[in-house]
Each structure stands twice: as structure tokens, then as C-alpha cells.
Amino acid sequence: MFMEHLSKTDPQMAQLVIQETERQRDKVRLIPSENYVSAAVLEASGSVLTNKYSEGYAGKRYYEGQQYVDEIERLAIQRAKELFGSESANVQPYSGSPANLAAYYAFCRPGDTIMGLALDHGGHLTHGWGVSITGDFFNAVRYQLHPETHLIDYDMVRQMARQHRPKVIMAGATAYPRLIDFAVFAEVAREVGAVLVVDMAHIAGLVAGGAHPSPVPHADVVTTTTHKSLRGPRGGMILMKKVHAKAINKAVFPGLQGGPHNHTTAGIAVALKEAATDEFKAYAHKIVENAKHLAACLNERGFALVSGGTDNHLVLVDVSKKGITGKPFAKAMDRAGLEANYNTVPFDPRPPMDPSGVRLGTPAVTSRGMGKPEMEKIATWMDRVAKSVDNEAELDKISGEVKEMCRTFPAPGISI
Numbered sequence: 001m002f003m004e005h006l007s008k009t010d011p012q013m014a015q016l017v018i019q020e021t022e023r024q025r026d027k028v029r030l031i032p033s034e035n036y037v038s039a040a041v042l043e044a045s046g047s048v049l050t051n052k053y054s055e056g057y058a059g060k061r062y063y064e065g066q067q068y069v070d071e072i073e074r075l076a077i078q079r080a081k082e083l084f085g086s087e088s089a090n091v092q093p094y095s096g097s098p099a100n101l102a103a104y105y106a107f108c109r110p111g112d113t114i115m116g117l118a119l120d121h122g123g124h125l126t127h128g129w130g131v132s133i134t135g136d137f138f139n140a141v142r143y144q145l146h147p148e149t150h151l152i153d154y155d156m157v158r159q160m161a162r163q164h165r166p167k168v169i170m171a172g173a174t175a176y177p178r179l180i181d182f183a184v185f186a187e188v189a190r191e192v193g194a195v196l197v198v199d200m201a202h203i204a205g206l207v208a209g210g211a212h213p214s215p216v217p218h219a220d221v222v223t224t225t226t227h228k229s230l231r232g233p234r235g236g237m238i239l240m241k242k243v244h245a246k247a248i249n250k251a252v253f254p255g256l257q258g259g260p261h262n263h264t265t266a267g268i269a270v271a272l273k274e275a276a277t278d279e280f281k282a283y284a285h286k287i288v289e290n291a292k293h294l295a296a297c298l299n300e301r302g303f304a305l306v307s308g309g310t311d312n313h314l315v316l317v318d319v320s321k322k323g324i325t326g327k328p329f330a331k332a333m334d335r336a337g338l339e340a341n342y343n344t345v346p347f348d349p350r351p352p353m354d355p356s357g358v359r360l361g362t363p364a365v366t367s368r369g370m371g372k373p374e375m376e377k378i379a380t381w382m383d384r385v386a387k388s389v390d391n392e393a394e395l396d397k398i399s400g401e402v403k404e405m406c407r408t409f410p411a412p413g414i415s416i
């Protein structure tokens with residue numbers, strides 16, 4: 001029986017976990033930062049490794065009993081280095097945000113200048129946004145997208161870097177549908193003597209599978225989450241040039257964290273092994289193919305897309321042209337079994353709590369084996385939702401159709 005032990009000890013919690021499992025099974029999950037990990041990753045990250053303390057690094061721990069944990073961490077590091085072709089790796093960051101904080105902490109003191117993409121232009125909170133510690137403890141300056149093309153304004157990046165001389169330049173995004181030119185960032189960083197940190201959290205799986213150019217040859221440091229397109233457990237990772245390894249390792253532990261989450265490290269190692277296969281390479285390319293097709297189908301149905309389309313796993317839709325706003329549309333989509341999130345669009349005249357856009361991504365649906373015909377269905381459903389945001393009967397009808405389609409695409413790691 002599924003959740004046998006939990007059902008006995010804590011039936012209330014077991015019930016909630018089962019309900020969430022069914023929800024993930026029965027819905028089309030389009031949040032671009034989410035995915036389905038394999039059963040193997042679930043087993044590793046749900047293991048007794050959660051019982052073990054291991055502050056320090058392999059061979060230099062502060063607790064005994066590290067015979068196997070050292071091997072696990074070394075294996076994860078080795079696989080990360082091989083998969084991404086990096087000189088060094090740290091697999092201990094608890095998640096993407098702590099990984100970024102460690103990168104700043106390695107090179108900056110409070111009040112130093114950092115530079116990143118503005119949140120309302122697709123950057124992450126931790127790229128120096130005001131409400132984040134990264135905007136509060138550092139002097140954060142923010143570049144933007146070009147007002148017409150909605151691509152990163154590389155001229156602005158160069159001009160601002162020359163003017164502000166940041167210690168760290170952060171490249172990478174959380175809501176940007178196009179390729180990022182890491183070579184330009186590297187050139188600018190070199191010119192002004194900044195450390196280039198690329199945050200590839202969203203696109204790590206695409207990079208691993210060769211479906212997006214790699215930042216590793218260009219950046220001093222690359223931070224990432226492990227649970228988005230890379231399809232591992234929730235966690236973080238830092239890849240760096242050898243010259244920066246000491247500073248980064250020191251910033252992660254003892255700078256920022258205590259004991260690493262060994263069960264997560266094991267899950268990451270498994271995910272990295274999976275990501276090195278030809279099957280994953282095909283998966284990464286299929287994510288992009290699906291996103292491009294979803295974008296084209298939405299375009300045909302009158303949805304306006306930021307930058308006109310996509311090069312990666314993500315589509316940013318401006319729904320204001322349909323006479324609706326992001327929040328009610330995302331809520332109506334959810335009722336219809338299509339899970340997304342409302343999102344600002346570049347130069348959005350609307351407030352962040354009800355912006356003009358929704359953000360869609362294809363990593364999770366592609367993990368279920370969905371392809372072009374399903375992307376077309378999703379676009380058609382979204383078009384129907386847009387016409388019936390307040391029509392609960394219609395939304396429930398769509399939800400039934402979505403569930404029916406999901407039945408034929410079993411989700412990895414879900415066995416009920």
C-alpha cells in the first residue's frame with residue numbers, strides 16, 4: 001500500500017501527501033520551474049541519509065562515521081564536473097537562493113556593488129531585488145530588457161558595468177524566454193574587473209542536454225538549483241573555476257550553512273547520472289521543441305508572447321490583449337486543470353499582484369512524454385479558459401478533459 005507507514009503514524013499527513021500526488025498526476029503542470037523526479041531520485045532523497053551529520057567536506061569533516069557520506073558527496077561532485085565540464089563543484093547549497101548568497105559572500109562585503117537583471121524584467125529576487133537580502137545588504141544596481149525587443153539590453157549591461165564597477169555581475173533569469181549570450185557578459189565582466197556569476201537555475205537541464213549554450217566556459221562561477229529542468233531533488237549547486245573553489249567552499253561552509261543535506265546530495269548524484277544519458281539529451285531538446293510548438297499554437301489563438309516566442313523551456317504570455325489580467329487567468333487555468341503562475345511582463349503597467357502575464361514552461365509535461373499534439377490541446381484549452389474565466393461549469397468541463405489526457409501520460413515517480 002502507498003504510504004503504508006505514514007498512513008499508520010500520521011493518517012492526516014498521509015492523506016495530504018496522497019492528495020498532492022493525485023493532483024500532480026491529474027493536472028497539466030506548466031510552472032516552468034517544476035518537474036517530476038524519477039522514482040530513483042525519490043528513493044535516494046527519501047533515504048536514511050537524512051539521519052547523518054557531516055559538517056565540512058569529504059576527508060575534512062567535524063563528525064565521525066563519514067565512510068559512505070564522503071563517497072556520496074565525492075560522487076555527486078565528480079558527476080557534476082563531468083556533466084557540465086566544470087573545474088570544481090560544490091553540491092552542498094540547500095537551494096538556489098543560498099547558492100547565490102554564497103556566491104556573493106565569497107566575493108563581496110556588505111555595501112559592495114552587485115549587478116543583476118531586474119526582477120520585473122525576468123531576474124530572480126536574489127539578483128539584487130530590494131526586498132531580498134541581496135538588495136538590502138549590497139548596493140544592487142539592475143539592468144533591464146530592451147524596451148522594443150524584450151531581449152536583455154546588452155548595451156545597458158556594458159554601460160552600467162562601466163559606470164558602477166560592480167564586484168559581481170549576475171547573469172541568468174527566472175522568466176526569460178530567450179537564449180542568454182554569456183560571452184558578452186564575460187567580456188563586460190573582464191573589462192570592469194568583476195566576477196561573472198551565471199545563475200542557470202531554470203535552464204540547467206537544457207545546458208546538461210545541450211539544448212542551451214553552456215555558461216561554464218564563460219563564467220567564473222555558475223550557480224543552479226537542481227530541481228527545475230535538471231530534474232533532481234530540491235537543492236542547489238555551484239560550479240566554479242578552480243581559482244574560486246576555495247572562496248566558494250568557504251562561503252558555503254562555514255560561511256553560510258551547517259551540515260549538508262546528505263539525502264539531497266544522494267538524490268542530486270542520481271539525477272546527474274540520469275542527466276548524462278542520451279535519453280536525457282533527447283528530453284532536453286524535446287522540452288525546447290514543445291515550448292516552441294506551444295508558443296506557436298498560442299500565437300495562432302491570439303495570445304501575445306513576450307519577445308514573440310521562445311528559444312528555451314519557457315513562454316511568457318501577455319494576456320492583457322485578450323481583455324483579461326494574469327491573476328484571474330492563472331486561477332481559472334488552475335480550476336481547469338492547467339497549472340501556471342501569473343507573472344509580470346517587461347514594462348508591465350499593472351501591479352505584481354495582478355500583472356499582465358502568465359508564465360508557462362514545458363519541463364514537467366515533457367517528462368510525462370507529452371509532445372506536439374498535447375501542446376496544441378493545451379493552447380486550445382487556454383483559449384477556452386480565456387473566454388470563460390468566470391464560467392465555472394466550463395472550467396470544470398475542461399478540467400475533466402485535461403485529467404482524461406493525463407491518464408495516458410504516466411508521470412515519473414508517481415505510482416498511484
Ligand SMILES: *Cc1c(COP(=O)(O)O)cnc(C)c1O
Nearest residue numbers: 095096097124173174201202225
Ligand atoms: C528558482 C531560482 C532561484 C532560487 O531557487 P530556490 O531553490 O527557490 O531558492 C534562483 N535563481 C533563479 C534564476 C531561479 O530561477
